[in-house]
Amino acid sequence: xxxxxxxxxxxxxxxxxxxxxxxxxxxxxxxxxxxxxxxxxxxxxxxxxxxxxxxxxxxxxxxxxxxxxxxxxxxxxxxxxxxxxxxxxxxxxxxxxxxxxxxxxxxxxxxxxxxxxxxxxxxxxxxxxxxxxxxxxxxxxxxxxxxxxxxxxxxxxxxxxxxxxxxxxxxxxxxxxxxxxxxxxxxxxxxxxxxxxxxxxxxxxxxxxxxxxxxxxxxxxxxxxxxxxxxxxxxxxxxxxxxxxxxxxxxxxxxxxxxxxxxxxxxxxxxxxxxxxxxxxxxxxxxxxxxxxxxxxxxxxxxxxxxxxxxxxxxxxxxxxxxxxxxxxxxxxxxxxxxxxxxxxxxxxxxxxxxxxxxxxxxxxxxxxxxxxxxxxxxxxxxxxxxxxxxxxxxxxxxxxxxxxxxxxxxxxxxxxxxxxxxxxxxxxxxxxxxxxxxxxxxxxxxxxxxxxxxxxxxxxxxxxxxxxxxxxxxxxxxxxxxxxxxxxxxxxxxxxxxxxxxxxxxxxxxxxxxxxxxxxxxxxxxxxxxxxxxxxxxxxxxxxxxxxxxxxxxxxxxxxxxxxxxxxxxxxxxxxxxxxxxxxxxxxxxxxxxxxxxxxxxxxxxxxxxxxxxxxxxxxxxxxxxxxxxxxxxxxxxxxxxxxxxxxxxxxxxxxxxxxxxxxxxxxxxxxxxxxxxxxxxxxxxxxxxxxxxxxxxxxxxxxxxxxxxxxxxxxxxxxxxxxxxxxxxxxxxxxxxxxxxxxxxxxxxxxxxxxxxxxxxxxxxxxxxxxxxxxxxxxxxxxxxxxxxxxxxxxxxxxxxxxxxxxxxxxxxxxxxxxxxxx
Numbered sequence: 001x002x003x004x005x006x007x008x009x010x011x012x013x014x015x016x017x018x019x020x021x022x023x024x025x026x027x028x029x030x031x032x033x034x035x036x037x038x039x040x041x042x043x044x045x046x047x048x049x050x051x052x053x054x055x056x057x058x059x060x061x062x063x064x065x066x067x068x069x070x071x072x073x074x075x076x077x078x079x080x081x082x083x084x085x086x087x088x089x090x091x092x093x094x095x096x097x098x099x100x101x102x103x104x105x106x107x108x109x110x111x112x113x114x115x116x117x118x119x120x121x122x123x124x125x126x127x128x129x130x131x132x133x134x135x136x137x138x139x140x141x142x143x144x145x146x147x148x149x150x151x152x153x154x155x156x157x158x159x160x161x162x163x164x165x166x167x168x169x170x171x172x173x174x175x176x177x178x179x180x181x182x183x184x185x186x187x188x189x190x191x192x193x194x195x196x197x198x199x200x201x202x203x204x205x206x207x208x209x210x211x212x213x214x215x216x217x218x219x220x221x222x223x224x225x226x227x228x229x230x231x232x233x234x235x236x237x238x239x240x241x242x243x244x245x246x247x248x249x250x251x252x253x254x255x256x257x258x259x260x261x262x263x264x265x266x267x268x269x270x271x272x273x274x275x276x277x278x279x280x281x282x283x284x285x286x287x288x289x290x291x292x293x294x295x296x297x298x299x300x301x302x303x304x305x306x307x308x309x310x311x312x313x314x315x316x317x318x319x320x321x322x323x324x325x326x327x328x329x330x331x332x333x334x335x336x337x338x339x340x341x342x343x344x345x346x347x348x349x350x351x352x353x354x355x356x357x358x359x360x361x362x363x364x365x366x367x368x369x370x371x372x373x374x375x376x377x378x379x380x381x382x383x384x385x386x387x388x389x390x391x392x393x394x395x396x397x398x399x400x401x402x403x404x405x406x407x408x409x410x411x412x413x414x415x416x417x418x419x420x421x422x423x424x425x426x427x428x429x430x431x432x433x434x435x436x437x438x439x440x441x442x443x444x445x446x447x448x449x450x451x452x453x454x455x456x457x458x459x460x461x462x463x464x465x466x467x468x469x470x471x472x473x474x475x476x477x478x479x480x481x482x483x484x485x486x487x488x489x490x491x492x493x494x495x496x497x498x499x500x501x502x503x504x505x506x507x508x509x510x511x512x513x514x515x516x517x518x519x520x521x522x523x524x525x526x527x528x529x530x531x532x533x534x535x536x537x538x539x540x541x542x543x544x545x546x547x548x549x550x551x552x553x554x555x556x557x558x559x560x561x562x563x564x565x566x567x568x569x570x571x572x573x574x575x576x577x578x579x580x581x582x583x584x585x586x587x588x589x590x591x592x593x594x595x596x597x598x599x600x601x602x603x604x605x606x607x608x609x610x611x612x613x614x615x616x617x618x619x620x621x622x623x624x625x626x627x628x629x630x631x632x633x634x635x636x637x638x639x640x641x642x643x644x645x646x647x648x649x650x651x652x653x654x655x656x657x658x659x660x661x662x663x664x665x666x667x668x669x670x671x672x673x674x675x676x677x678x679x680x681x682x683x684x685x686x687x688x689x690x691x692x693x694x695x696x697x698x699x700x701x702x703x704x705x706x707x708x709x710x711x712x713x714x715x716x717x718x719x720x721x722x723x724x725x726x727x728x729x730x731x732x733x734x735x736x737x738x739x740x741x742x743x744x745x746x747x748x749x750x751x752x753x754x755x756x757x758x759x760x761x762x763x764x765x766x767x768x769x770x771x772x773x774x775x776x777x778x779x780x781x782x783x784x785x786x787x788x789x790x791x792x793x794x795x796x797x798x799x800x801x802x803x804x805x806x807x808x809x810x811x812x813x814x815x816x817x818x819x820x821x822x823x824x825x
Contacts, residue, residue, distance in 0.1 A: 083732030094118030143215030232331030410434030600629030683772025
């Protein structure tokens with residue numbers, strides 16, 4: 001009976017599919033309408049009389065212009081493959097559903113049409129003539145003044161439709177032919193109407209216009225924006241970008257452009273004056289309609305508020321306002337102040353207004369721009385802030401069913417409190433848990449189990465240290481002592497302190513109950529845009545089995561992985577990290593990160609103070625758990641080369657080194673290095689290779705699986721990993737990848753490094769490195785990347801039974817398919 005019902009449903013589904021796919025894509029077209037089915041590849045005419053692009057800037061400019069033209073001309077048809085204008089899927093479901101149900105009455109057809117249907121894209125919707133006109137403007141804006149563009153409509157075979165009985169073409173493609181012609185380059189740049197002082201400011205900053213560069217309206221706009229920022233950073237508050245005009249002469253020197261940038265003659269009086277910051281008022285409201293009833297003054301800041309006291313302590317917001325009284329107005333300081341207040345996490349709305357005081361008259365037009373402060377004009381500043389909601393509460397629930405017959409519900413609650421102590425702090429509590437019970441004949445009589453995780457985190461927007469030890473305060477004091485304004489290098493300075501404690505209880509009824517306790521104190525300091533320091537003076541991981549049964553240990557006697565994973569550990573650690581990221585303006589950015597971790601030295605020193613223990617003695621415990629003792633160094637480097645606008649080459653290298661000593665003969669399992677997986681060696685599964693050329697394979701072993709032993713032993717105290725990946729855009733939002741990975745781990749501890757193949761020897765490095773290669777695709781959804789990589793093993797460091805470097809015996813078993821979110825590095 002069940003087989004008949006299943007067969008009936010299958011037939012019904014196939015009939016529904018055939019009925020939809022049988023619909024013509026042109027059935028809903030009116031007489032004279034043509035369905036747009038995509039673009040043909042754009043043809044670029046090469047003019048042999050045009051001189052070749054001789055410089056890197058001209059080649060890059062040509063590629064960028066071509067990309068801009070493609071973006072203007074692009075138009076996706078129905079059923080576009082990943083947003084492509086050239087390729088369509090064979091199943092344009094949206095168009096089929098529209099044609100099948102858009103003209104039918106009833107709630108269900110309307111719902112299907114609005115939810116899943118897509119109206120046909122017509123040639124009239126594409127507007128190729130308008131796109132051609134816009135593309136010509138793009139050519140002119142990029143210096144191709146003699147360029148030309150033509151389009152052509154390629155009609156399909158004549159057909160009839162449900163609404164048009166006349167035999168005529170109802171489908172069409174569009175193609176464009178682009179003759180870019182020669183590019184005009186900049187012959188000279190002149191600035192007129194500016195004083196010597198202003199010209200000196202211009203020369204201190206990098207210009208966007210250079211002799212020999214291709215002409216570009218974008219470069220002119222960027223240069224005008226540069227002048228605007230220079231004026232605003234030096235006190236000219238009322239200066240605007242449109243006060244700088246440019247003229248371009250393309251006739252005097254054939255094939256070249258002579259540029260003149262000049263300040264307009266009718267400049268307003270106030271735009272010629274330098275403006276200084278006057279009074280500063282800070283308004284704090286819970287909503288826009290709240291009336292402010294009181295105020296308090298702290299140094300140069302007056303806070304207006306409602307209630308008994310301000311919701312935020314004055315000094316907390318004072319340090320985020322970089323515009324100081326009697327200092328020149330600065331656009332950079334204004335933007336950084338807005339950014340800091342907005343990112344503080346306690347305000348839902350931030351706005352800074354300026355009110356001019358002593359507006360200059362006509363007579364003051366003759367005043368020099370460097371007049372004394374007493375003769376200058378002031379801007380009274382008002383900062384309006386609306387407090388965000390003080391609390392956030394979120395709840396979630398889930399249900400899990402596993403292949404081993406275990407299933408059960410789970411739930412979690414998160415609570416966050418903003419501005420917890422009136423200093424911009426964020427206090428968070430999280431509680432989550434799940435319960436699993438057993439079903440099925442094989443699990444009859446087995447009891448359930450549960451996990452409970454609780455944690456509390458306090459984040460303070462400052463370093464929780466004495467003022468004399470805070471680098472951010474010391475640098476600010478030195479700046480004030482020197483009577484200097486905040487330089488650009490300090491704009492992105494930020495600091496915070498994070499305190500976190502957590503507890504996890506894992507209960508397997510009838511087997512064991514395990515507790516994992518952890519705590520951490522971390523200081524993060526960012527002195528500038530490119531550098532970041534993180535120091536954790538105390539991080540504790542304490543795990544122990546509180547209760548267990550003899551029956552459980554008897555069952556786990558042959559499960560080495562389970563025995564290692566349930567070991568008691570007490571790891572008191574100290575950690576320092578430094579991260580460098582290239583400025584956002586770099587075309588080929590670099591990323592570097594280094595972390596140094598020490599564990600157990602202080603604890604071992606305390607235990608060694610007694611008469612019964614020595615420093616090198618092993619087996620010392622705290623809280624009935626062995627104290628781990630080791631030093632660890634982790635390094636990561638990444639370099640990106642932009643080959644073109646939509647293609648890049650990325651090199652990645654990572655390494656780690658760890659040494660155990662004193663109370664520990666080998667590192668804890670959780671701290672050791674391993675390779676393999678979707679973000680590492682993509683041709684190898686996690687923990688399937690290493691250490692070195694070692695491979696566990698004991699046919700006489702009884703009770704312990706070889707695969708389980710390899711998983712346990714495939715880790716080490718040293719790691720090297722290298723990757724090279726090329727990422728081109730294929731079409732639309734779909735990107736491709738071609739990559740090669742190499743890496744491995746090795747053992748340095750005394751107990752394993754002398755085992756054949758496990759230790760590191762430089763002469764054996766080429767053959768010890770596991771190597772894979774492959775290709776992949778990435779689909780960019782803007783907010784995250786979906787990644788699919790296919791990799792195959794090029795070289796395995798262990799004995800596979802096949803000689804030579806390419807030692808994979810069977811290609812079918814040397815492949816790995818990885819699905820992941822985000823880039824691997």
